[in-house]
Amino acid sequence: MKLIALAAATAFCVCLSAPIGAAQADEMDVVRDATKTAEHMNRDPAFDAARRMLRNARGVLIVPSLVKGGFIFGAEGGSGVLLARTRHGWSNPAFFTMVGGSFGLQIGLEKAEIVLLIMSDRALRAVQRAQFKFGAGAGLTVVTLSGGAEGATAPNLTGDIVVWTSATGAYGGLTLNGTVLKSSEDSDAKFYGRPVRVPDILSGRVRNPQANALRDEVASVY
Numbered sequence: 745m746k747l748i749a750l751a752a753a754t755a756f757c758v759c760l761s762a763p764i765g766a767a768q769a770d771e772m773d774v775v776r777d778a779t780k781t782a783e784h785m786n787r788d789p790a791f792d793a794a795r796r797m798l799r800n801a802r803g804v805l806i807v808p809s810l811v812k813g814g815f816i817f818g819a820e821g822g823s824g825v826l827l828a829r830t831r832h833g834w835s836n837p838a839f840f841t842m843v844g845g846s847f848g849l850q851i852g853l854e855k856a857e858i859v860l861l862i863m864s865d866r867a868l869r870a871v872q873r874a875q876f877k878f879g880a881g882a883g884l885t886v887v888t889l890s891g892g893a894e895g896a897t898a899p900n901l902t903g904d905i906v907v908w909t910s911a912t913g914a915y916g917g918l919t920l921n922g923t924v925l926k927s928s929e930d931s932d933a934k935f936y937g938r939p940v941r942v943p944d945i946l947s948g949r950v951r952n953p954q955a956n957a958l959r960d961e962v963a964s965v966y
Contacts, residue, residue: 771935774823775837775958777808781857782961784910791908798966803828803862803946805871805925806962807842812854820844820923822858823931827962828868828946834959836952838872838945839931844923859908867904872942874927878920886920 785791798804807824821844825837842858862868867884870876878886885903907920933939940950 771839771931772954774808774825774839774931775935775955778806778825778837779958779961781806781808781859782958782965784857785859785908785965788908788910795966797861797863797906798962801829801861801863802865802868803871804834804962805840805860805862807840807858807860810842810856810858812856823928824858825958826872826942826946827959828862828872830946830948832948834962835946835948836950836955837935837958838942839928839935841926841928842923843926844878844920857910861906861908862904863906864904868946871905871925872927872946876925878923878925 785795803826805824805826807822810820810822812820820842822842824840824842826840827837828835860871862871864884870884884905886905886907927942929939932942932945935954936945936950936952944950
């Protein structure tokens with residue numbers, strides 16, 4: 745019983761600390777890690793079918809490190825960046841956090857790279873709002889692609905948002921239901937040196953040369 749209580753307490757502390765740590769992540773670290781995730785997208789066989797879909801994607805949101813942990817109760821958190829397609833290529837990144845929770849008989853920790861292919865204009869509009877919550881009420885079709893999905897084809901990947909994930913840990917799968925995406929105005933302001941609006945970033949009106957490597961890597965995926 746003592747061991748179970750200790751495990752529960754440890755996991756609970758991890759649950760509480762994961763989103764906090766994600767929120768404190770340095771903006772350049774997030775950009776560099778997102779660039780590495782884009783490199784992984786080029787190599788992962790599970791991304792083969794979705795790679796072609798990126799040609800028609802309206803946007804892409806990359807969360808290079810989503811941390812989950814739980815004992816009975818689960819929690820998740822991570823920082824990421826959203827890029828949109830413009831007439832001149834991919835936009836500079838707008839910063840977002842992904843936070844949420846789940847309930848169930850789950851034990852373990854998981855760290856995952858998450859990439860959301862935003863396939864429709866309405867999905868892009870929904871995601872770039874100040875806060876977006878995944879679930880039935882969102883009115884969007886979300887399809888998840890993960891390891892072991894090498895045989896997936898375009899027809900069964902049709903949706904407003906296609907999610908690619910590469911995860912390690914004890915969790916048997918990943919669900920985004922109940923997960924919330926929040927724009928990070930503070931991170932945007934720090935990265936661009938002044939307060940900026942997400943629509944201005946995604947339209948290409950706001951730039952930072954330090955994001956060029958990320959933009960180039962995303963452009964090279966297909």
